Amino acid sequence: MAIVKKTLAHLIVALINILPVINRFSYFRSLNYRQLVDKTSGFLRSKNAKGHFRPNIDALNWGEDYTEGSSYQNSFACYHDILGYIRLIGGKDVFAKRLENLCNQDPQFQVHGYPGDEDNGSMSSSYLLNSLGFYPVTPGTGQYLIGIPNFDKACLYLPNGKHITINCKGNVPQYQFVHHVHYNHQAYHKLYLTHEDHIQGCQLDFQLGLVPPHHHYSSSDLPYSLTT
Structure with missing residues (x-):
């Protein structure tokens, strides 16, 4: 499914036909990741057809709604708007603590995952x-x-x-x-x-x-x- 990854990668918005300026469309589309930010946990989570967050998230669980990683890794993938993401989850101190926790985790590809996955260089x-x-x-x-x-x-x-x-x-x-x-x-x-x-x-x-x-x-x- 990799729902979160699809949102981060494509960021498609249905307003393309009504926005008069293409730059406005591009701007708001690139911020579509905000729709998946769970402000309670701070993680990016997938939603169901009704627009509600899918329950029982395990931030360290590899796969399912995330491609080649977990919520912990994919939640940092707002590279183009990292300051906006920091603000959404509660500020610099919260972000720094979460990043420290991520870096202190064992790599997830030790058992499961894709060891040696070169991805075309x-x-x-x-x-x-x-x-x-x-x-x-x-x-x-x-x-x-x-x-x-x-x-x-x-x-x-x-x-x-x-x-x-x-x-x-x-x-x-x-x-x-x-x-x-x-x-x-x-x-x-x-x-x-x-x-x-x-x-x-x-x-x-x-x-x-x-x-x-x-x-x-x-x-x-x-x-x-x-x-x-």
Whole structure:
């Protein structure tokens, strides 16, 4: 059935014939995930033909209304409107706690699921980008969210003759937090990099640390979100 996944993937709205501006249609269609947010639990849940949430949800149950995952994973799949989702479920503290709980769960593919499911290269490309310290979480925005490199140093040689050099200090297993990032030797505070900056070539210097750093981020430092 994968009802939740279908809603997230297609976001179809019956108002297409009456909205005068196609951009308005596209905007509201992309927010259709809101219809599945259960404000009591904060999870995305499927609904029955009468528009009521299906009962007895198990947020850790793999499959059924969700494709290749559970409600816990699929409920974070509002990548294009993550700030809107955070607001819907109760704010940043609630979101951070839920994300922490997700990351502390054992992978669900240990017994059931699709071990080794390559998905036409998506698994390997996802691994490579993440291991370099950045990833295009919301395709089409031209943004790469900053993560943690797996290497002390890596270099990407671009077709235009430019190159991207990535250096990482404190690259040990117990250091799981980015303390500082420098872009071309300048302190960099945004949580994302842009494709335009990448293709011109650059040097990225990461400093990792043992405990989470305390930073104040402005709205311009945050990655793309359709609503705020």
